[in-house]
Amino acid sequence: MPLLHKIAGVVVVCAVVLGLTLPAHRRGAEKESPAGRVGNSSSAAPAAKVSGSPAPSGSPTASATPLKPIPAAAPGAAAVKANELGQIPVLMYHRIVPKPEMSLDRSTKELYDELTRLAKGGYVPITAAEFVSGWINVPAGKHPVVLTFDDSTPGHFALDAAGRPKADTAVAIIQRVAAENPGFRPVATFYLNKELFGMADAQAAAGLRWLVQNGFELGNHTVTHPDLSGMSEDGVHKEIGGMEDRIVQLAGRHTTTFAYPFGAVPRKGKWARKDGSRYSFQGIFLAGWRPSVSPFADEFDRWNIDRVRSEGKIKENDCTKYCSTAWLEYLDKNPDERYTSDGDPNTVTFPKTAEDRLAKEYRRRARTY
Template sequence: MRSSPHLTKIVVLANLAVMVAAVVVLLVLRTATVTPATPLSGKVTSAPSGSAAPAPSPEPDLPSADLPPPIPATVEFARQVKANEAGLVPVLMYHRIVKKRLASIDRTPSQVRQELEKLAKNDYVPITAREFVTGKIDIPAGKHPVVLTFDDGHSGHFALEADGMPAKDTAVGIIYQVARKYPGFRPVATFWVNRRPFGLEGLGDQKRAVRWLTSHGFEVANHTWTHPSLPSLSKKKIAEQIVKMERLLKKLGNGPSETLALPFGAMPRKKSTVQSGKWDGSRFAFKGVFLAGAEPSLSPFVKGFDWRAIQRIQSNGKKGECRKWCSQYWLEWLNKHPGDRYTADGDPEHISIPQGLRGNIRSQRRQQINAY
């Protein structure tokens, strides 16, 4: 699949298409007003303009993000559940969630809800980007990991009701709705934010939002300070963009970030400038750097996995530029090719794979191999 020159060409074109679409979205954002999330109970939510975020209730009635207890996977058990922890993992990319789409990469609450329910029905279990890059894929045997990622920290991603519960039509609200309906669907995701997390202006409101999310198992991490195209910046300016965002996250009681999503998916000429560095006496270092498209990621356990340039899949249908590289296409493809998909063994101490894939596992992980 990955050695095909044709596919490589498609992937390059897909990444360029995603970058162009993202630029268009930013232009739209300068003139368009984001529709506020619909409240759960009719009470006021955090407004997109940055109004106060109400404090959460001490123990909200929400599904848990706790990982299940591990089990020891024998060779026979791995065979029974058809485990393949060298398989492909979909890392889904979302941007704005709005009632009326203004750009091709926008999604409506209904579209997000339908996609997450489809994932749940097909035995996908969410993990965070941080868990993915560190190999902490501790999901139940026979299930498949999916990484839900949301870029730019829009108000449609997270807002709280006056009672401290997530607003219904935000990303977090939708994730919890699906988790209630499908108990095996773990309510976690990664939010990569810029200098105004979730459209909130005040530091206190931003802190309450970020602390709420991280205390419930979500990841909030770095998407640069002002979302510039990094290839157009010097090494010093790139470091400044990253460090300023890290400093804000620290003020909000979070960090340091272990993952970074590149604005527009645009990689600087020197990849090392976004992997680690320093500015104004502050350092940063990431364990995973994520692109903007356009195919499933390799397992973090295999030789070809490159933590410096991790593929993602844009959430979208199969029209136009998305005909062969957005979420509907790839999720259908993975369902038709179950042998190529990551299937867990439920045992975090072992990497269970078919015997023929032994040579695919990275040398540092070979002692964990459980081949059948």
């Protein structure tokens, strides 16, 4: 055999051997984590690395090391079957009116009845900001729920001459249910547009400050409620930044969370997340049709958080399966899929079988049973 042919044969054999023995990510077979997903690090990072800078290449700690066992849960947490990797309903409300006129409307009675059902079912409201930050301070055995109100319409909030919430507004109804059901925390998140509950600027400033002082959250929902999916970067910044400027001017503080009008995402999601020092959110909510995954779960995406429309089991938009009444019934029948608190906001407790769903940055807080 000619010498050149022999050399070529050796080269081919070496290439095949190297292709079979090199690590998978060197061959391009290992995928990167989805962009923006909380709890995912680079696929090349050591599995046991939770925080800090990666070890230098070639150092003794650069290779993956076995994970330390997760400590046992407190007896009380195990007794209530805590599952802080379970689903959390984020309920989405629009107009609250005495008699509904449009498909998204809810009557004052429907709101009262649904909140009472939540209270009797062991749900405790938290704000959207608390949810995305992972600060879920709910008694053991109880379930967090996030109440969100879009569009800042007059039925959500108004103050009477004595400076109290007007009867039959959403805020007054929330407070009434809380008074009737001790432990039901009277908080919610209001996603604001320019109308600000139909108040003039002087009234709006006093109203927004009242909400903040009483534990309610202010969220950004754009100036004019446009479909952001077809807008330019400048247009998105103008809509979100303009609303943020107005909220800061009247309430004296920035918002923490944002909700997409119509659930429509811009061509580039980062346009909605941050614009210099003008606005910078920690979480963004959609207008979806299912409960959110836990903020401690690996699959949680803080830039695309699902919500559930408040509605009965009607045929429209398949609400017989995907609106609040149907989902709350489902979680009642499948309690192992629902977020149940361990009573300690500093720990994350769940059954051992769910360990693979935990986001890495919460491993040090984790407890299992």
